[in-house]
Amino acid sequence: MAIKKSIRADPRWHKFIATYRDRTEAFAQKVCGEKPTWQQNTLFAAMNIPDNWVSVSSGTGTGKSSGTAIIMLNFLLCYPESRVLLTANKVQQVKIGVFKYLKIYFKRIVRRYPWIGDYFTLTDEAFYANESKGVWCVVIKGYRVGQEESLAGEHALHMMYIIDEASGVGDAAFEKITGTLTQEDNRLLLLSQPTRNEGYFYRSQHDLKRTNGRPTAGTFEALVFNSEDSPIVKAKFLVAKYIEYGGRKSAEYMIRVRGLFCDALSGYLISRSLVEEGFNNKIVHEEDWGYVLTCDVSGGNWRDSCVYSLARVSGRDRTRMVEVIDTKEMDGDMGAVDFARYVIANIVPYYSNLTIGVDAGSMGGEMIKELARKGVANVIPINWGSPVHSKSLRKQFFNKRAYASAMVRDALRYGNIKLFNGGVRESMKLIEQFIKLPFSYVEKGDGLQLQMMGKPIMKKKGINSPDIFDTVAFFWIVDPIPSAEGLEKTGVWDEGDEDEYDHADILDA
DSSP: OOOOOOGGGOHHHHHHHHHHTTOHHHIIIIISOOOOOHHHHHHHHHHTSTTOEEEEEEOTTSSHHHHHHHHHHHHHHHSTTOEEEEEESOHHHHHHHHHHHHHHHHHHHHHHOGGGGGTEEEOSSOEEEGGGTTTSEEEEEEOOTTOGGGGOOOOOSEEEEEEETGGGSOHHHHHHHHTTOOSTEEEEEEEEOOOOSSHHHHHHTTTTBOBTTBTTSSSBEEEEEOGGGOTTSOHHHHHHHHHHHTSTTSHHHHHHTSOOOOSTTEEESSOHHHHHHHTTOOOOOSSOOEEEEEEEOOOSSSSSOOEEEEEEEESOGGGOEEEEEEEEEOOTTOOHHHHHHHHHHHTGGGSTTOEEEEEOSTTHHHHHHHHHHTTOOOEEEEOTTSOOSSHHHHHHBSSHHHHHHHHHHHHHHHTOEEOOOOOHHHHHHHHHHHTOOEEEEEEETTEEEEEEOOHHHHHHTTOOOOHHHHHHHGGGTSOOOOTTSOTTSOSSOOTTSSSOOOSSOOOOO
16 A cells, blocks of 8 residues: 655645745745735734634625635645634535635645645545545534534644634533633634524623734633725625615624624514604605505404504515505404405595505405405415515515514614605504514524514513504505506516515414
């Protein structure tokens, strides 16, 4: 059996490590052929320090994956018997991200230094020194709650533990990981967007971080990378996220773009000042508008009331303009059938091209049947708990209720909705419902998903069902028939429109 050649016997390697070991900026430029950003160079400088522990809270697109690949290559090529442990919640995502860049840079390295290719091997999921496979290598470890023991048992003189998406990794896992870092040069790198205001990653950016002028006062060198400051993040992306997330101070923008922890990860969705401004907004429809009537239906047993809102509506999603011209709460003894008959007698005859959205939950089905029996056209059942109509929005919102609630908030922020002022008592009740909407953000895939508190839980907390608010939020679920387009149109988008759309919101929740 042939004896594997050792790179340690090659004088070219000794010259290589004398030039590039722990000089990652120079390594990136001259060996990998990459011009790093200032943020990447800041990270390189931190990881060049033996035994250093580094925490990076970052927005999107700052070059974390490519920078991590360069750090790994510099460490592995320059230290004998070195190990890099790569851990994340979603191992496949790490393989796609970091290993993509490992392939790119290793190919360039071998082109510049062909002899390195004689000593190291890179596959789709592994990188190792041929002479010491399984020891001098990259090891990928998946993280699962309850299986933290698998993260322990790693020891080497020169070892680097990299935890991607560290905000979602539990404290029990970090206890196992940090327990392995016992030797002279054991480096630790935490990379994440700041999605949780608790846990080990949060602490690495707060009470465990080193403060200026006191380098030994904490465990971690804490870095924050803002996407706005990155030369590789395009202005077009920042503008799109500014609009999508609702401004620089919104939770999503602070976390996903600015790399900052946000106190508003839960609480109430809409402030009183926004609601009060909503009564005075002036709406100018830049697109053809249509009349939409939205209905929340009760059982007529005095426990709650049927409510409707009527508005001129144009646009879609965050460009939707809503001009509410009437909101009315019916007497508590009015049930679904009587509510349908009221709408038929007092609203349908007076508004052309009217689209009617009815909450299909509870007693709403009875109202829909009565409207159909009387031959009323353009009635759209609303399934409040079903997924949102497009793939991109489904990543952000748990269901249509969460989506529509956020759209109302954003419309109030940008003056795209005018609320109906029905008098002091009615307006106070509307305000009370708008400002008591508990919500939270949870991690979903690689993003944050907004969820509204369930109404049974709200009830236990003494918060009544926000029926008036719901009828306003329904305007983002039901689409208008533009007044200039005639009655042949339906109240839903055409099949060819963006992403996917549920053409019939049949109740399944």
